[in-house]
Amino acid sequence: MKLRSLAMCVLFAVLPAACTAMSTFPPVAGKPISTPSVSPGPEVMAGALKEAHRLNTTAKDHAGEFIYNLPAGLPENTWNRVAFLLPDSARAMEPGDEGVYSVQQLRIGGGAAEVDVIYPDRGVYQLMTVKFAGGPLAPWTVAWAYRWMIPAGKPTANDPLQKAEMAQVQETAPAADTEPDNGK
Secondary structure (H helix, E strand, O other): OHHHHHHHHHHHHHHHHHOOOOEEEOOOOOOOEOOOOOOOHHHHHHHHHHHHHHHHOOOOHHHOOEEEEOOOOOOHHHHHHHHHHOOOOEEEOOOOOOOEEEEEEEEEEOOEEEEEEEEEEOOEEEEEEEEEEEEOOEEEEEEEEEEEEEEEOOOOOOOHHHHHHHHHHHHHHHHHHOOOOOOO
16 A cells, blocks of 8 residues: 555656646747756756767867856856856856857756757857756756757857956946046
């Protein structure tokens, strides 16, 4: 009897997750909005970046710098969580960086998630979709990755910390320019 009760509890815990609608971030008209700050958002974004990097680099490239970018509008805590899940060689994109792996969109629904990543390939940015399988009681693992032959534009830096620093610099810069020259 206890085994049957346990099986029913597990079924009722997993069933609602398997029937949820696909949610997206950044938002898409007519679709539920995903909250990528909570699990599995950071996990699948970091996993997709690692998978795109793994599939697109040679052995000598793995020792080098891994530059990543996330969609605009994500809070600082999401950036911190993704950074924690990436290798030590990874860093957030800064303006002017080349060779960037950038998450473009995140779609999560039930036991599946898809992440679109823009990645560098011979001087051109391309699109890759990485699909995950997982759920509340299972880890999120890569099911497959597909490289689309669709050129993409160069990503722009979206790190909220860098944007705050740039805004602070811009606020202090005009004050220095407005000092009177006292007739010199």
